[in-house]
Amino acid sequence: MTIYKAIGLMSGTSLDGLDICFAKFWKExxxxxxxxxxxxxxxxPKILEEQLRNSIHLSSEDLLALHSEYGFYLGKITNDFIKRNQLSEIDLIASHGHTVFHQPQRKFTLQIGDGRAIKLQTKTPVIYDFRSQDVLLGGNGAPLVPIGDEMLFSDYDACLNLGGFSNISFKINDKRIAFDIAPVNIVLNKLAQELGKNYDENGDLAKKGEINIQLLEQLNSLEFYSLSHPKSLGIEWCNENIFPLFSGIENVDLLATFTEHAAEQISKIFNIHQFNKVLFTGGGTYNRFLIEKIKNKTQTEIIIPEKEIIDFKEALIFAFMGILRLNNETNVLASATGSLHDHSSGIIA
Incomplete structure (x- = not known):
């Protein structure tokens, strides 16, 4: 029996830090x-967080410089992680990178953090840039984790990730489909930060606010929610469609309204497909107020796993995708992304 050991690196849109997951995989x-x-x-570090947050506004030269700088940073942090935990026999490092641009309709997506810089630092094979090939094949370049949901978490009717955006994957007629449902932490964190908090812990701030019915109706009627899958969201979409609706409304009321909106959009999907049990992961799973709202709107059983899976499922799956890529096996499902066909994606350094 072959046992693979891999490190997955994941940086989410909410920028709360770099997730590093070292795991072993085998077949039974x-x-x-x-x-x-x-x-x-x-x-x-605060400076790097600001650089990544503002990377969408950089000149081409400064963005290329950050691409290299962030790659070396990832390599250094991974080396520290390996030494601190005395890890050995690592077959590969799989790095998602940090998404700056994501415009699949224009055939491009950009995740910075040069994999070659990580390889130079760690002296370990690195697989990176998992999304571009799918976009070139006509796909959304997202979501990618459904391959892991399919092969590692098939005991559940669906897998929901509550991160910067909420996304879901599940099977219909023997094909796994996946799509983004709605923004979550990308909006809630920004609103909380304007009130001096990093995020809305347990949804306590939202709980104090009042739902603005007019705004809620505007949010729920956005065109994205009526589109059929596959579909995905990016920060550009929020900048264009969400934030302009917020002017003149108190932040706590915005938090209350947007939490209600996210809960409505998520539970609507559960109810349409009549799921029995759904696995919840991602930082939004700790938002008790949001979880209670979803529970109150659906009969679906919400499964909240151990902390390790909540926090590191995406990093774990990228490590797994790296192993599939190393063996030239399918690691991106066309049924999830809308690309021309299933494929094995990622550049090997």
Whole structure:
């Protein structure tokens, strides 16, 4: 039996830090199994966090410089993680990178953090840039984690990730489909930060606010929600469609309204597909107020797993995608992204 050991690196749109997950993977009777050995979230230094947050506004030269600088940073942090935890026999590092642009309709997506710089620092094979090939094949370049949902978490009717955006994957007629449902932490965190908090812990700020019915109706009637899948969201979409609606409304009321909006959009999907049980992961799972709202709007059983899976499922799946890529096996599902066909994606350094 071949056992693979891999590190997955994941930086989400909410920029709360770099998720690092070291796990081993093996096959039993053609089914993939995994064990998380060590996982951590490393908060970004304030300067780097600001650089990444504002990267969308940089000149081409400064963006290329940040691409290299962030790659070396990822390499250094990964080296520190390996030494601190005395890890050995690592087959590969799989790095998602930090998304700056995501415009699949124009055939491009950009995740910075040069994989070659990580390779130079760690002396370990690195697989990076998992999304571009899918976009070139006519896909959304997202979501990518459904391959892991399919092969590592098939016990659930659906897998929901509550991160910067909420996305879901599930099977219809033997095909796994996936799509972004609605923005979540990308909006809630920004509103909380304007009130001096990093995020809305437990949804306590939203709980104090009042729902603005007019804004809620505007949000729920946005065109994206009536589009059929596959579909995905990016920060550009929020800048264009969400934030301009917020002027003149108190932040706590915005938090209350947007939390209600996210809960309505998520529970609507659960109810349409009549799921029995759904696995919840991602930082938004700790938002008790949001979770209660979703529970109150659906009969679906919400499964909240151990902290390791909540926090590191995406990093774990990118490590797994790296192993599939190393073996030239399918790691992106066309049924999830809308590309021309299933494929094995990622550049190997």
């Amino acid at each position: 009777n053609s089914d993939w199994k995994f064990e998380i050995i060590k996982a951590e979230t490393i908060p970004y």
